[in-house]
Amino acid sequence: MSLLDVVPRGWAESSLGDVADIRSGPSGAAVKTDDRSADGVGMIAPKDLHDGRVQPDAVSRVRADVAAALAPYTVVLDDIVVTRTGTVGRLAWIPSACNGWLFSTSLMRVRPHRVVSRYLAYYLALPEAQEWVRRRARGTAVPSMSAAVLAGLPVVLPPLEDQQEIARALALLDAQVEAHATLSRLAAQTRNTLAGMMMRGERPDRLALRG
Template identity: 80%
Template sequence: MSLLDVVPRGWAESILGDVADIRSGPSGASVRQQDRSADGVGMIAPKDVRDGRVHTDAVSRVRADVAATLASYTVAADDILVTRTGTVGRLAWVPASCDGWLYSTGLMRVRPYQVVSRYLTYYLALPEAQEWVRRRARGTAVPSISAAVLAGLPVMLPPVHHQREIAAALALLDEQVEVHDALSRLAGRTRDRLAGMLMRGESPGRLVFPG
């Protein structure tokens, strides 16, 4: 059953549905355009799930009274969101800053209860796990996968202390990636500003370059 063709001594195997609760998002008709509000409750959509993170810069928001009717579709810190339509299998770990937000149609909420959340997030991002999901997606124009199918995904379970060690090591690398991404974006903005000035014959003066 193992996706990785090996089960180290002392490790166990299970399936996702036995170590986490999986729930699909509400139907698209549950939230109408008039239900949205700039100061409402955040609603995470598939577009906000990228690179293992929830990107909140362009998240939609829903009126508090409407959000109350969708209370069963909220996320908590340490949940995992997985796209279930389109580019299936893209995922994000939910930070504490998004606790109590909603998740939309097109997503599934995976709530671990017998496995370390960050470890499971990294496991689900493995190429082997992603390929497993893609192969089981149905549809041609818009591929999709159901919660029932995702529940059957094989999961490798090292001892809990080892799960935490693996998650901590990979999270440290994630932090470094975020720093480098931020520097890259800053360098890009600096380049664009400098190009505009130089090509207008303006003197840039003293620029501070990201280092």
């Protein structure tokens, strides 16, 4: 049965493992504390995933030689990373800016090969897909998800041109969300600056504020 209750005429249904390669992250012992380097190769962790994107500002980095030894655990444009421990199922689509970065032990890499990557990322973020993952996560204190289990997730597949159209429409909305988030952050910064100045006795009519 489809996760979405119905498969429209002309569409198909498959499993995630049939339309993408899935790999779990490296062993937790693969990167040691002294392997870190401020100017090294980025290693994406669950903390870096926000609203379907990788937030690069606080990404940990490792030395180039360590990254080379972990080459099978790199990401490229159009990959998707998914959390496999803790809050399982959180995900991010990989942009070109993250090409060659590593993904951590708490993530899985989903590399699409028979489906439009952005479409698949939005599909995996659907509440129905997230609920499917949560129901199959194992463990008590710390839920976890294996690549083999995730591979069984049912995926609804429109024709390729429909996948592309859906992905484009949702990406436009994503861009609007990001623009509003940026505006909100700037407004908060301006508010905090203004509050500090006013509470030092400066009057707003003396301030030259730019929106």
